Amino acid sequence: MRAGLIAAGLVGAALAGSLGIVFAQRGDIPDVLSLLPPLPWAESESTGVAPQPILEPQSRRSVLSSGSDAVVVAEVGGAASTAGTATSAKPDTPLIPTTAAMPAADPPPKKVSQSAAQATPAPTAAPPPAAAPPPASPPPAPTPADVMKGPPCTNPNALGVSRVVEIDTTGAPGFGFEHFKQHDFLREGEVVLTFDDGPWPRNTPAVLKALADQCVKATFFPIGKHISYHPEILRQVAKAGHTIGSHTWSHKDLSKMSLEEAKVDVEKGVSALKLALGQPITPFFRFPLLKHPPKVLAYLADRNVGVLSTDIDSFDFKIRNPNRIVKGVMAKLKRYGKGIVLLHDFQRGTAKATPELLAQLKANGYKIVHLTAKDRMDSLPKYDEMLAKDMKLPTAGGGRPTSSVVKTVAE
Numbered sequence: 248m249r250a251g252l253i254a255a256g257l258v259g260a261a262l263a264g265s266l267g268i269v270f271a272q273r274g275d276i277p278d279v280l281s282l283l284p285p286l287p288w289a290e291s292e293s294t295g296v297a298p299q300p301i302l303e304p305q306s307r308r309s310v311l312s313s314g315s316d317a318v319v320v321a322e323v324g325g326a327a328s329t330a331g332t333a334t335s336a337k338p339d340t341p342l343i344p345t346t347a348a349m350p351a352a353d354p355p356p357k358k359v360s361q362s363a364a365q366a367t368p369a370p371t372a373a374p375p376p377a378a379a380p381p382p383a384s385p386p387p388a389p390t391p392a393d394v395m396k397g398p399p400c401t402n403p404n405a406l407g408v409s410r411v412v413e414i415d416t417t418g419a420p421g422f423g424f425e426h427f428k429q430h431d432f433l434r435e436g437e438v439v440l441t442f443d444d445g446p447w448p449r450n451t452p453a454v455l456k457a458l459a460d461q462c463v464k465a466t467f468f469p470i471g472k473h474i475s476y477h478p479e480i481l482r483q484v485a486k487a488g489h490t491i492g493s494h495t496w497s498h499k500d501l502s503k504m505s506l507e508e509a510k511v512d513v514e515k516g517v518s519a520l521k522l523a524l525g526q527p528i529t530p531f532f533r534f535p536l537l538k539h540p541p542k543v544l545a546y547l548a549d550r551n552v553g554v555l556s557t558d559i560d561s562f563d564f565k566i567r568n569p570n571r572i573v574k575g576v577m578a579k580l581k582r583y584g585k586g587i588v589l590l591h592d593f594q595r596g597t598a599k600a601t602p603e604l605l606a607q608l609k610a611n612g613y614k615i616v617h618l619t620a621k622d623r624m625d626s627l628p629k630y631d632e633m634l635a636k637d638m639k640l641p642t643a644g645g646g647r648p649t650s651s652v653v654k655t656v657a658e
């Protein structure tokens with residue numbers, strides 16, 4: 248895996264080089280942003296204008312689409328198994344949090360990784376986690392256990408992860424009772440944290456720090472364009488062991504597009520992730536604005552992509568005040584007892600709220616569930632090529648170096 252990370256780094260460096268074609272001319276991101284179509288959510292952060300609202304949950308718990316009949320959720324976390332089969336986690340036993348809960352000689356992260364690896368049929372010839380991969384070889388095909396990697400937990404009082412579940416995304420099952428009702432897999436008191444619209448400077452790293460401090464794993468749904476601006480931040484998300492799904496390239500309302508246009512936006516989002524991470528991605532998807540056009544759901548079924556809506560919408564993009572964000576989420580959790588929580592690592596208020604939110608989740612006895620996927624999805628060459636063209640936007644600087652375009656005349 249070390250080789251895989253190195254390879255990912257090399258691909259990342261290549262990406263940075265490719266982005267350099269865009270960035271080198273101007274030297275800063277705002278100018279690059281100005282070359283692109285306006286991003287309503289980005290404008291909202293810089294101008295203070297309320298962002299495009301997410302659909303109000305008018306028919307909570309109603310089914311918009313059932314997605315699939317397949318059995319889709321398998322538990323891969325839990326007590327270490329030597330039989331190669333999944334075992335149930337004891338609800339009260341955190342998997343990742345406290346060294347106190349684990350045998351002293353067996354560091355928690357290793358134990359989680361072993362458990363997951365044993366519980367998951369290896370789809371490739373990848374060696375077991377204990378075996379060192381050969382150096383300087385091509386990156387091994389990823390296994391679901393990859394997403395559980397991350398730094399060891401050093402906080403003995405951390406909230407941690409109590410259960411890791413693996414989703415079989417065949418046929419695009421939907422999750423989140425705001426829109427999908429078929430798969431009710433969370434137990435009472437269990438919480439899945441999801442963060443949308445990153446990666447973004449300051450805010451995403453702050454969220455990552457808060458999660459790391461509490462040894463919590465979450466699921467991120469970054470926007471393709473934002474990935475292209477900040478691939479290095481996205482790689483921090485991956486390195487920390489979080490699950491990363493896709494959220495389109497441009498974050499536009501797919502219900503207002505033709506199927507072809509929607510496919511382009513979905514697939515370019517996948518291509519951006521693949522390019523930044525250097526490997527096939529987790530086949531999870533969240534629709535922008537939580538609008539789920541049936542024709543796009545059908546397309547995702549063909550691609551075997553799991554769709555995550557939400558149980559608990561924090562409305563953090565509207566509320567913004569960190570204390571009120573925490574209060575709102577905790578109140579909804581109290582009402583529903585469990586759920587997939589929708590937050591935005593893009594938002595400053597959310598970045599500030601996350602430490603307190605995690606503290607209150609722990610204080611109130613909630614348990615964190617980490618979602619993983621059974622399979623991976625690859626990007627499609629056609630859309631990789633479209634993305635590559637987007638990365639080479641013409642700049643208005645005539646190819647001159649920044650130093651010849653901008654100079655300090657007074658300071």
Ligand SMILES: [Zn+2]
Pocket residue numbers: 443444494498535536
């Ligand atoms: Zn979004």
